[in-house]
Amino acid sequence: MRLTVPAVVVLGVLMVVLIRGQRLRGGPAAVAVAFGFQLAHGQAAPAITETCRLVAQLIGRLHL
Template identity: 50%
Template sequence: MFLTLPLVVVLGVVVVLLVRKSGLRPSHAVAAVLLGFYLHDSTLAPTISEAVQGVADVIGGISP
Protein backbone atom coordinates (compact mmCIF):
# COMPACT_ATOMS: atom_id res chain seq x y z
CA MET A 1 0.00 0.00 0.00
CA PHE A 2 1.37 3.37 -1.02
CA LEU A 3 0.60 6.58 0.80
CA THR A 4 0.96 9.84 -1.07
CA LEU A 5 1.75 12.89 1.00
CA PRO A 6 1.96 16.33 -0.51
CA LEU A 7 5.44 17.79 -0.50
CA VAL A 8 4.19 20.69 1.59
CA VAL A 9 3.22 18.34 4.44
CA VAL A 10 6.58 16.57 4.32
CA LEU A 11 8.48 19.85 4.34
CA GLY A 12 6.29 21.12 7.17
CA VAL A 13 7.18 18.09 9.26
CA VAL A 14 10.87 18.60 8.48
CA VAL A 15 10.68 22.23 9.63
CA VAL A 16 8.89 21.26 12.85
CA LEU A 17 11.53 18.62 13.58
CA LEU A 18 14.34 21.09 12.86
CA VAL A 19 12.80 23.66 15.20
CA ARG A 20 12.43 21.11 17.99
CA LYS A 21 15.59 19.02 17.66
CA SER A 22 18.25 20.95 15.74
CA GLY A 23 17.99 24.40 17.21
CA LEU A 24 16.36 26.06 14.21
CA ARG A 25 14.77 29.17 15.55
CA PRO A 26 11.16 29.95 14.72
CA SER A 27 12.27 33.25 13.17
CA HIS A 28 14.48 31.31 10.74
CA ALA A 29 11.57 29.05 9.84
CA VAL A 30 9.37 32.10 9.19
CA ALA A 31 12.10 33.59 6.99
CA ALA A 32 12.27 30.33 5.01
CA VAL A 33 8.48 30.31 4.54
CA LEU A 34 8.51 33.92 3.36
CA LEU A 35 11.33 33.10 0.95
CA GLY A 36 9.17 30.30 -0.44
CA PHE A 37 6.27 32.68 -1.00
CA TYR A 38 8.49 35.17 -2.81
CA LEU A 39 10.13 32.42 -4.91
CA HIS A 40 6.66 31.28 -5.95
CA ASP A 41 6.10 34.62 -7.67
CA SER A 42 9.55 34.80 -9.24
CA THR A 43 10.73 33.73 -12.66
CA LEU A 44 12.57 30.83 -11.02
CA ALA A 45 9.34 29.15 -9.92
CA PRO A 46 8.85 26.96 -13.04
CA THR A 47 12.49 25.82 -12.95
CA ILE A 48 12.30 24.94 -9.26
CA SER A 49 9.02 23.12 -9.80
CA GLU A 50 10.46 21.08 -12.68
CA ALA A 51 13.55 20.19 -10.62
CA VAL A 52 11.46 19.05 -7.66
CA GLN A 53 9.20 17.03 -9.97
CA GLY A 54 12.25 15.41 -11.56
CA VAL A 55 13.67 14.41 -8.18
CA ALA A 56 10.25 13.06 -7.14
CA ASP A 57 10.08 11.02 -10.36
CA VAL A 58 13.54 9.56 -9.73
CA ILE A 59 12.68 8.67 -6.13
CA GLY A 60 9.33 7.24 -7.24
CA GLY A 61 11.06 5.11 -9.87
CA ILE A 62 13.30 3.35 -7.35
CA SER A 63 11.96 -0.12 -6.80
CA PRO A 64 12.51 -1.84 -3.45
Protein backbone atom coordinates in the same frame (compact mmCIF):
# COMPACT_ATOMS: atom_id res chain seq x y z
CA MET B 1 -0.18 0.62 -2.90
CA ARG B 2 0.99 4.07 -3.89
CA LEU B 3 1.30 6.88 -1.37
CA THR B 4 1.42 10.47 -2.59
CA VAL B 5 2.53 13.20 -0.21
CA PRO B 6 2.84 16.81 -1.36
CA ALA B 7 6.31 18.30 -0.97
CA VAL B 8 4.89 21.15 1.10
CA VAL B 9 3.65 18.64 3.70
CA VAL B 10 7.04 16.91 3.88
CA LEU B 11 8.89 20.22 4.17
CA GLY B 12 6.40 21.47 6.75
CA VAL B 13 6.89 18.38 8.89
CA LEU B 14 10.66 18.74 8.57
CA MET B 15 10.44 22.39 9.69
CA VAL B 16 8.32 21.42 12.72
CA VAL B 17 10.78 18.66 13.68
CA LEU B 18 13.73 21.04 13.39
CA ILE B 19 11.99 23.75 15.41
CA ARG B 20 10.83 21.31 18.11
CA GLY B 21 14.32 19.79 18.31
CA GLN B 22 15.70 23.32 18.78
CA ARG B 23 17.88 22.93 15.70
CA LEU B 24 16.04 25.74 13.93
CA ARG B 25 14.79 28.77 15.81
CA GLY B 26 11.62 30.68 15.04
CA GLY B 27 13.30 33.63 13.30
CA PRO B 28 15.25 31.61 10.73
CA ALA B 29 12.21 29.37 10.19
CA ALA B 30 10.05 32.41 9.40
CA VAL B 31 12.69 33.67 6.96
CA ALA B 32 12.82 30.23 5.29
CA VAL B 33 9.03 30.18 4.93
CA ALA B 34 8.93 33.73 3.54
CA PHE B 35 11.74 32.87 1.11
CA GLY B 36 9.81 29.80 -0.04
CA PHE B 37 6.69 31.84 -0.69
CA GLN B 38 8.69 34.38 -2.67
CA LEU B 39 10.27 31.61 -4.76
CA ALA B 40 6.88 30.04 -5.40
CA HIS B 41 5.51 33.27 -6.83
CA GLY B 42 8.61 34.52 -8.63
CA GLN B 43 10.12 33.99 -12.04
CA ALA B 44 11.94 30.85 -10.87
CA ALA B 45 8.68 29.08 -9.92
CA PRO B 46 8.32 27.04 -13.15
CA ALA B 47 11.93 25.81 -12.97
CA ILE B 48 11.60 24.93 -9.29
CA THR B 49 8.31 23.11 -9.90
CA GLU B 50 9.80 21.13 -12.77
CA THR B 51 12.89 20.21 -10.72
CA CYS B 52 10.72 19.04 -7.83
CA ARG B 53 8.59 16.99 -10.22
CA LEU B 54 11.66 15.34 -11.74
CA VAL B 55 13.14 14.55 -8.32
CA ALA B 56 9.80 13.08 -7.18
CA GLN B 57 9.70 10.89 -10.29
CA LEU B 58 13.26 9.74 -9.65
CA ILE B 59 12.44 8.85 -6.04
CA GLY B 60 9.25 7.11 -7.19
CA ARG B 61 11.28 4.84 -9.46
CA LEU B 62 13.53 3.64 -6.63
CA HIS B 63 12.73 0.17 -5.37
CA LEU B 64 13.72 -0.21 -1.74
